[in-house]
Amino acid sequence: xxxxxxxxxxxxxxxxxxxxxxxxxxxxxxxxxxxxxxxxxxxxxxxxxxxxxxxxxxxxxxxxxxxxxxxxxxxxxxxxxxxxxxxxxxxxxxxxxxxxxxxxxxxxxxxxxxxxxxxxxxxxxxxxxxxxxxxxxxxxxxxxxxxxxxxxxxxxxxxxxxxxxxxxxxxxxxxxxxxxxxxxxxxxxxxxxxxxxxxxxxxxxxxxxxxxxxxxxxxxxxxxxxxxxxxxxxxxxxxxxxxxxxxxxxxxxxxxxxxxxxxxxxxxxxxxxxxxxxxxxxxxxxxxxxxxxxxxxxxxxxxxxxxxxxxxxxxxxxxxxxxxxxxxx
Amino acid sequence: xxxxxxxxxxxxxxxxxxxxxxxxxxxxxxxxxxxxxxxxxxxxxxxxxxxxxxxxxxxxxxxxxxxxxxxxxxxxxxxxxxxxxxxxxxxxxxxxxxxxxxxxxxxxxxxxxxxxxxxxxxxxxxxxxxxxxxxxxxxxxxxxxxxxxxxxxxxxxxxxxxxxxxxxxxxxxxxxxxxxxxxxxxxxxxxxxxxxxxxxxxxxxxxxxxxxxxxxxxxxxxxxxxxxxxxxxxxxxxxxxxxxxxxxxxxxxxxxxxxxxxxxxxxxxxxxxxxxxxxxxxxxxxxxxxxxxxxxxxxxxxxxxxxxxxxxxxxxxxxxxxxxxxxxxxxxxxxxxxxxxx
Amino acid sequence: xxxxxxxxxxxxxxxxxxxxxxxxxxxxxxxxxxxxxxxxxxxxxxxxxxxxxxxxxxxxxxxxxxxxxxxxxxxxxxxxxxxxxxxxxxxxxxxxxxxxxxxxxxxxxxxxxxxxxxxxxxxxxxxxxxxxxxxxxxxxxxxxxxxxxxxxxxxxxxxxxxxxxxxxxxxxxxxxxxxxxxxxxxxxxxxxxxxxxxxxxxxxxxxxxxxxxxxxxxxxxxxxxxxxxxxxxxxxxxxxxxxxxxxxxxxxxxxxxxxxxxxxxxxxxxxxxxxxxxxxxxxxxxxxxxxxxxxxxxxxxxxx
Numbered sequence: 022x023x024x025x026x027x028x029x030x031x032x033x034x035x036x037x038x039x040x041x042x043x044x045x046x047x048x049x050x051x052x053x054x055x056x057x058x059x060x061x062x063x064x065x066x067x068x069x070x071x072x073x074x075x076x077x078x079x080x081x082x083x084x085x086x087x088x089x090x091x092x093x094x095x096x097x098x099x100x101x102x103x104x105x106x107x108x109x110x111x112x113x114x115x116x117x118x119x120x121x122x123x124x125x126x127x128x129x130x131x132x133x134x135x136x137x138x139x140x141x142x143x144x145x146x147x148x149x150x151x152x153x154x155x156x157x158x159x160x161x162x163x164x165x166x167x168x169x170x171x172x173x174x175x176x177x178x179x180x181x182x183x184x185x186x187x188x189x190x191x192x193x194x195x196x197x198x199x200x201x202x203x204x205x206x207x208x209x210x211x212x213x214x215x216x217x218x219x220x221x222x223x224x225x226x227x228x229x230x231x232x233x234x235x236x237x238x239x240x241x242x243x244x245x246x247x248x249x250x251x252x253x254x255x256x257x258x259x260x261x262x263x264x265x266x267x268x269x270x271x272x273x274x275x276x277x278x279x280x281x282x283x284x285x286x287x288x289x290x291x292x293x294x295x296x297x298x299x300x301x302x303x304x305x306x307x308x309x310x311x312x313x314x315x316x317x318x319x320x321x322x323x324x325x326x327x328x329x330x331x332x333x334x335x336x337x338x339x340x341x342x343x344x345x346x347x348x349x350x
Numbered sequence: 351x352x353x354x355x356x357x358x359x360x361x362x363x364x365x366x367x368x369x370x371x372x373x374x375x376x377x378x379x380x381x382x383x384x385x386x387x388x389x390x391x392x393x394x395x396x397x398x399x400x401x402x403x404x405x406x407x408x409x410x411x412x413x414x415x416x417x418x419x420x421x422x423x424x425x426x427x428x429x430x431x432x433x434x435x436x437x438x439x440x441x442x443x444x445x446x447x448x449x450x451x452x453x454x455x456x457x458x459x460x461x462x463x464x465x466x467x468x469x470x471x472x473x474x475x476x477x478x479x480x481x482x483x484x485x486x487x488x489x490x491x492x493x494x495x496x497x498x499x500x501x502x503x504x505x506x507x508x509x510x511x512x513x514x515x516x517x518x519x520x521x522x523x524x525x526x527x528x529x530x531x532x533x534x535x536x537x538x539x540x541x542x543x544x545x546x547x548x549x550x551x552x553x554x555x556x557x558x559x560x561x562x563x564x565x566x567x568x569x570x571x572x573x574x575x576x577x578x579x580x581x582x583x584x585x586x587x588x589x590x591x592x593x594x595x596x597x598x599x600x601x602x603x604x605x606x607x608x609x610x611x612x613x614x615x616x617x618x619x620x621x622x623x624x625x626x627x628x629x630x631x632x633x634x635x636x637x638x639x640x641x642x643x644x645x646x647x648x649x650x651x652x653x654x655x656x657x658x659x660x661x662x663x664x665x666x667x668x669x670x671x672x673x674x675x676x677x678x679x680x681x682x683x684x685x686x687x688x689x690x691x692x
Numbered sequence: 693x694x695x696x697x698x699x700x701x702x703x704x705x706x707x708x709x710x711x712x713x714x715x716x717x718x719x720x721x722x723x724x725x726x727x728x729x730x731x732x733x734x735x736x737x738x739x740x741x742x743x744x745x746x747x748x749x750x751x752x753x754x755x756x757x758x759x760x761x762x763x764x765x766x767x768x769x770x771x772x773x774x775x776x777x778x779x780x781x782x783x784x785x786x787x788x789x790x791x792x793x794x795x796x797x798x799x800x801x802x803x804x805x806x807x808x809x810x811x812x813x814x815x816x817x818x819x820x821x822x823x824x825x826x827x828x829x830x831x832x833x834x835x836x837x838x839x840x841x842x843x844x845x846x847x848x849x850x851x852x853x854x855x856x857x858x859x860x861x862x863x864x865x866x867x868x869x870x871x872x873x874x875x876x877x878x879x880x881x882x883x884x885x886x887x888x889x890x891x892x893x894x895x896x897x898x899x900x901x902x903x904x905x906x907x908x909x910x911x912x913x914x915x916x917x918x919x920x921x922x923x924x925x926x927x928x929x930x931x932x933x934x935x936x937x938x939x940x941x942x943x944x945x946x947x948x949x950x951x952x953x954x955x956x957x958x959x960x961x962x963x964x965x966x967x968x969x970x971x972x973x974x975x976x977x978x979x980x981x982x983x984x985x986x987x988x989x990x991x992x993x994x995x996x
Contacts, residue, residue, distance in 0.1 A: 065551060065552060210643065211579070211621045212621045239551070267625075281552050282551055294555030295552035295555070299550070427880050452886075455886060461880065470983055517982060
């Protein structure tokens, strides 16, 4: 990779301390995002993907959440150690986020146009009429028909897909270099999902912004991402270019995940589900966290944390049997 | 009363469930007054299909297409506006409370939300025995504890789980408990209302396999409702595609997925990116539909899809296109794609 | 099943309720206090009936804390020189009979009507709710006065009147909860199994509503006792020489500046009874909820 990465997450560890247990939501996650690329974080619920995203945005409530270790560097600056007042300058201008649930993420008592204009005012970029006009421009850019009149509407007057467009407009308003999209299409219908992904992709290309796409949906990853990090039980178990990782997995979990997905094109044979369920993050199994559900598991997996293996250049897997999986799958 | 044994033989063409012109309209009143109606939402508007013993009929569509309302009316959790549903020739919608109780014994349901569908204050044993508490003649009380444990093993749980409470289980395990409860009375038809959409991919596959295995073993017919095209394809023998309260296309899984004839089916199928990870994967061409599903309180006249359809012409705004069958493959469109078989 | 799941679902034995009660200091104290009250209720008038009516003119308005007139005078004497302690013990029977019966009937009737209003049908629901509106908009004391003037002021009538005035609260709470629970999916599931209305009310709705009603009941207990004392004060409730804690508070009010203990101790008794009831009902609520029970089962060894 030529340029310096825009975002580097290193050995990030996050715990939730409840009265009952300590939940290890993220256990040493490392990855980089190059400027202008689309990086996907793929994982099921409880894999720690959303917690990682919230940590980058510093949205975690502490307590109960604590960063137990590691660092997050954005353009070389460690953002976890920034005072919150300075962090606010980054927020929106440098890094912005699109949430899954647009209805609860937007304020229901202000018009959509007002909320976007307020962003410009708060950051001292534009005032009065100018801010309103910029808001309308933005709404047009995200494909909202008749933006001048829709700007006066409230969130409940928008459909699910339109609302998500408004959220995207707010996220890109200040021209961030990194956009984090946390399950941006999960709450939407299939046909609308396609529209939103198309929009995100075209916006990203236009402004050469980097995007972290957090999702559980393999087909979304296949569709738009360049690189992917697969997460399981709070760790990145495999990462590399999408075509390599999902085309020919080297981690047993990735392979098993692909085996368990039915496909609309070509009716597959019987599904091969992963047995059992994801581990309780307060009691993560010893050794490799995936070992109780893994068909490759050996005594080694049950006792020792697997090393990070470089499978092919630029592509790693955290599996004792990476080679076997790679050749088998 | 004995539960009939359903057979899976394809020769048995007598439908077990036949839904004709089912319609469900919700009236929206304005707050205080009871009389004034401000509008009617036609959630389901003339849906007909039939289900043969042992087969799976997939019902697929986006949110607001009325697929869940179909399920709720078939279970009589909502009263219908018009239409009929013949279960072994007996109309579910006109059944008296006694008749309904006996129908419900043979027509069961699995709900979407595994967290809400189990009473948190009951043990798993109480939950799975509830069907026999309601239908005491189905199984003598002395045999119930053993049967509960046998059912738990049948759905991939352990006997000891009977004494636990729902909150001690994961989503997938709860769905298994829901399935155990649904099959406790040996039903002939199971209505599955989005049974896997609340689950993670890896767990989804477990439940799908379990459902298919149960069908093989017990010969239960499924009405399988989902928004996920690939899951529906995997499960179903025949598939009906719904849009805004109507079925736009119905046929075998092979016909609908490989040779879709309705433009909406085509768009829906193309919206989902294929799981193809080869280097040239970005070339996936999809039909991106404009806009979103219109509100069912104010649907377009004629063909309801015409407001988003690239083939729409004047005729589509007039009379709604009827479902027309060619080789058991029906489509409601004036300009359908050609049927491969002619 | 895999080993992982066996591990995840740790086999744990259910701790019996009495062991849980022993672990919770407050709940235990509350339970002991209520047991003591119940003992007074059962045996009080038989053991202390005489002491409670014996006049000792030298002990008139005797301040508490002295034992020179015997241990019965430890909490002081009243205006006629009767033992406060004995009177408190004896009054417990009347007090608990009236207050408990009244709240109990209010809860049963209110809960029943609330379930009908919430579950059976819109039409009858409206009728019941308007009935509750009427009851609530009518000042309850006035209602009681009117009814008790028309009827005889007797213990039974007093209980009926008090129950009726408290009924709307139970009715509203029950209806609100039923309206919410009936929309839950597990109720749909029971319906789809062919369960009758009665079955669903009994198996699914009552177990959720009951703990809430029980909590309200304990709070209502003190309100009823004070309402009863107001009625007694107006001369249409309990008549001396019969006594209740409420009546003792009312009588003691006249001497508040000279002998505070006349009103204070019965007031304290009412407060402690209510507080204990409340603590215990909250504890019961947690114990009866499978999702909350662990909070009590958690071993108390350090913090984390």
